[in-house]
Amino acid sequence: MQKSANISRRNLVKSGVAASTALAVGIPITPIAANAATEADKGIKWVKGVCRFCGTGCGLMVGTMDGQVVATKGDPDAPVNRGLNCIKGYFNAKILYGKDRLTQPLMRKKNGVFDKNGKFEPVSWDEAMNEIEKQFRRVYKAKGPTGVSFVGSGQYTIPEAYTVSKMLKAGFRSHNIDPNARLCMASAVVGFYQTFGVDEPSNVYDDIENCNTMVLWGNNMAEAHPVLWSRVTNTKLTKKETRIFNLTTHSNLSSGIADCEIIFKPNTDLAILNYLAREIVKRKAYDQKFIDDHCIFATGVVDIGYGMRPTDKFAFEAEKDTQAKQNKIVLTKAEAIGQHRPEMEGKEVEQKNQGNNGAHWHITFEEYCKGVEPYTLDFVAPLAKGDPDEPLDQFKKKLQLLADFYCDAKKDIISFWCMGFNQHVRGVWVNEQLYALHLLTAKQARPGNGAFSLTGQPSACGSAREVGAFSHRLPADMLVGNPKHRAKTEQLWNVPAGTINPKLGKPLMGLMRGLEDGSVNFMWTQVVNVFQSAPNSNHWLKAARKPENFIVVADAYPTLSAKVADVILPAAMIFEKWGLYGNAERRTQGWTQMVEPVGQSRTDIAMMLDLCKRFKLKETWCEQKVGDITLPNVLEAGKAMGYDPEMTLYDALFAGMKTAKETPWPDPKYPGKSCSTADALKLKWFPEKALFNEYRQFTLGGHDLADFDTYMDPSIHGLTWPVVNGKPTKWRFNAKYDPFVKNGDFEFYGPLMKAIPSGNLKGVTDKTPKPLPGRAKIFFRPFAEPVEKPDAKYDLMLCTGRILEHWHTGSMTRRVPELHRAAPHAVLYMNPKDAEDRGIKRNDLVEITSRRGSIKSRVETQGRMKMHRGYCWMAFFDESVQVNKLCVDATDPISAEPDYKKSAVFVKKA
């Protein structure tokens, strides 16, 4: 009887699970099945949540019972994912419970005291924070705001990003906060700024269903944004006219349903885009009225270097030749032609524009046409063809087909891109070039038409970018370097004029280099595993262990970064705290705390507020000499505002917020709920809500967010900003949909759009700045080579990226045995012929060497990544392999984002 009752129960559960699944995705079910769904769910409390992982931002329903997560399901009412999750969605709960989850602070000690060479011992929070306070004060006294640093994350919640930003910029007067979003989206951000004067996409995910053509540029959506790919797949299968192009440097899973796969050589996206622009011009496929009314043409300086140091003082011997290119390169034939200086082929060219790498000016349409003129099919095709075994004619036909689509007024085109474009030594340029195609043809900011920059992390948009937790940014697209923006920020933060340091901080690679060169001696990392994820990592792993450096790692698991730290702080994870994320389509989504943090783990906000309690205004708002500038003493002005110099930064900047006084904890709106931040510090105010509601004030007038409680409302499945009078905005800059458009049918009202001088392809001819109200820029940018290409010794090009089953450095997903089994170790994907030529068979252990280091891994010659000859690929999730030891730390000089996609290596059997 028991057995049959069990079988009966299991059958009920399976029927219920099936019925819930079918209901969620609109597959018809019977009334009996619907009953089974309801029965199976009895006793479970469902609460709205958001997936922890990628920038898609899938909505989840999280089922709890007795304080534990017992079920999850894709939220059927979430517009993003409509009930679907990918394989990683399985583990939103399970990641909380890995066996080696950090539950207590750990500090290196010898003989009972901190010792950098000691072993990690468990310590109390007080002991850990006391040592952190001591070390922070040591470095701050010795080197001021430039000696300390925080490395943050696109996986911060919005209140976390806001806390670190305000703490550092208003409290410690330091802009040495940069997130790992520098490593993924910085080029996209600068591309937005330069083109539109404002960050973030103008389109929405609904354009997947609205369009009839999708072009993927360096974006393996099937693995990197799988639920968006489910929507793409569905559109392809249900709308027969849908066509998909996959432009990629290697064949991948996204090629599966693509109508046309175009394999191109790294960096030649620059040339292909100019070919397409030239076709648009030649075929007169541009929209003259749209261009006349809404755009201007522009170009900028070349010879901007590669974002490396100007000196080889710190370079390993083997990397000095690459390093030297920072100052001088020898122009290749393709560069000479593409850059309109054919006489310079084979000659040395000084990289003289390193200091003004973003400089650009207005040009005429005629000059633009001259710019793209060399990019004929016969020039571009041989240059760009990536697979040496593909016939050139076939490749040409594909490019022509792509041009046909971009030139066809009847095609509704969405172009998607992600890391292939952004992690690129000319990432800003290539972002701008893709916007150029869409602006020329008026296929932008309209339903079904747009260039859509996809974001990788769950809240690189909402937290890092929108809040401005960067070394050069302030909230809501304001910039440190702009005095008016600093003044407005000081006003909204209610701090004295002159508090905010006018000098930019160091971007992320600058902070890592700072640890090495001695200019940065304190680093606290949050929600990031930067010693595994930063390129050329042998340098930074060593730098972390230098005696004068003090490293704090706050994380949920003992990552590689934790292993080189001095203090490890256990961090609370997603459903253990209140939070909000902002995804790739400008959708801000919130969740309430659902379970208690494991062990003694605390939220990052609690840790930061604790730090702020230990420092007084008199230590930071005093006069400080910082390099060649002096920060004024603002203590007197602070007194007039009610700030006693003996006040802690906590009281001044956080507990003293107007919104803190308005948001008590417990909050009567949320009876029975916990707040782990408030609990940790015994706060009587609701920190996440107060922080968000203060931050919201920055957003009004163009980036408008709703208030905290709205996002927590179970009936709200996120809102795409600007949210005006409760109404979200889908297509920005389009008068039909965007309440901030005041003039005409389109208005690119980005506030950062500066007046610029005019000139021609060679340079500025008229320095008079001309304003560009409401206009977007169509940039001409030339072809440029990557900083490393395969040569006689390092004869393969290595690209790196992410795979479906694992998230980033595997801190969370590698702990989950299931995902670990799906892809236990990172493998090197190689072409079978390349392997054979080197005496290597599938599954052999090989040693892979670049100018920067060596690692070992197994080889895969089959599987879902198919390499052509000369090219190989590895994911970066595996701590036991650490592919970033190989990667060059060249960056786009304008965005400071590293190029992870192009490092020359050689491979031999281990």
Add this chain to the structure above:
Amino acid sequence: MFYSGIVVTSKPDRFDQAVSAVSELPGVEIHQKDEASLRFVAVIEAETINAESDLFSKIRFLPDVTDAALVVHRGEDENGKPIALK
């Protein structure tokens, strides 16, 4: 025991083959089908989340399958009481 509800999308003209291939996997049952949209519901039942995820991956990469997405995930003990997703 752990259960997951998956929605599987077959390749065009491969619906029956996809259903058949998925149904042959141990621990997987086929439930609702919607051939017009090439989709069907499969339920995985397994002793560990380990085994569930392996099966999900197998389904995802079957030759006749275009896509697979997880929709519902839960666990229960032998008394029918929900258990934590650990």
